[in-house]
Amino acid sequence: xxxxxxxxxFAKGGEYASQLSxxxxxxxxxxxxxxxxxxDFITDARFALAxxxxxxxxxxxGKRVYxxxxxxxxPWQASSRAHHAVDLVLLFGGLDxxxxxxxxxxxxxMRKRWISFVNGEAPWLNEKSxxxxxxxxxxxxxxxxxxxxxxxxxxxxxxxxxxANIDAVFGAxxxxxxxxxx
Numbered sequence: 001x002x003x004x005x006x007x008x009x010f011a012k013g014g015e016y017a018s019q020l021s022x023x024x025x026x027x028x029x030x031x032x033x034x035x036x037x038x039x040d041f042i043t044d045a046r047f048a049l050a051x052x053x054x055x056x057x058x059x060x061x062g063k064r065v066y067x068x069x070x071x072x073x074x075p076w077q078a079s080s081r082a083h084h085a086v087d088l089v090l091l092f093g094g095l096d097x098x099x100x101x102x103x104x105x106x107x108x109x110m111r112k113r114w115i116s117f118v119n120g121e122a123p124w125l126n127e128k129s130x131x132x133x134x135x136x137x138x139x140x141x142x143x144x145x146x147x148x149x150x151x152x153x154x155x156x157x158x159x160x161x162x163x164a165n166i167d168a169v170f171g172a173x174x175x176x177x178x179x180x181x182x
Contacts, residue, residue, distance in 0.1 A: 006034045009172035014165035016157060023154050038173050044151055045170050049158050064126050069149055072133025075103035082133060102136030109138045
């Protein structure tokens with residue numbers, strides 16, 4: 001998409017359009033940040049926002065919720081950073097990661113904590129989140145560190161928005177443009 005197309009898509013954000021554009025760095029003069037912002041918006045609108053709302057809903061009815069983030073980069077291509085499905089590679093451990101000790105270490109810790117969870121034990125404190133990675137590290141993190149790792153202010157804004165406006169921006173950005181060749 002051209003920067004113009006991205007700007008026009010974000011303009012469909014209703015009363016929050018300008019705030020949304022600013023937070024996601026969408027501008028006619030900045031093509032690369034605009035494209036990255038569009039991808040970040042799609043991720044937030046379809047994945048992160050749903051997780052956040054579900055966790056909040058479960059907590060309001062007294063359920064325990066264990067949130068985590070995966071920041072361990074792709075073991076085969078670190079330049080692609082952590083991305084969708086890297087957690088599955090690390091969690092299920094079916095691949096030899098001995099060439100990447102950091103990924104191997106995070107995978108072992110993920111499996112240990114998931115086994116605790118499956119057995120009814122708390123894998124970490126319920127009121128904290130857990131971070132797997134980067135650099136082979138893992139630890140509990142508080143709300144401030146979570147906010148340093150994720151787009152919390154962006155999600156705050158999306159929660160204020162009408163779902164129809166979110167869907168309008170999403171549709172303008174994604175409709176007819178998702179393919180295996182992107």
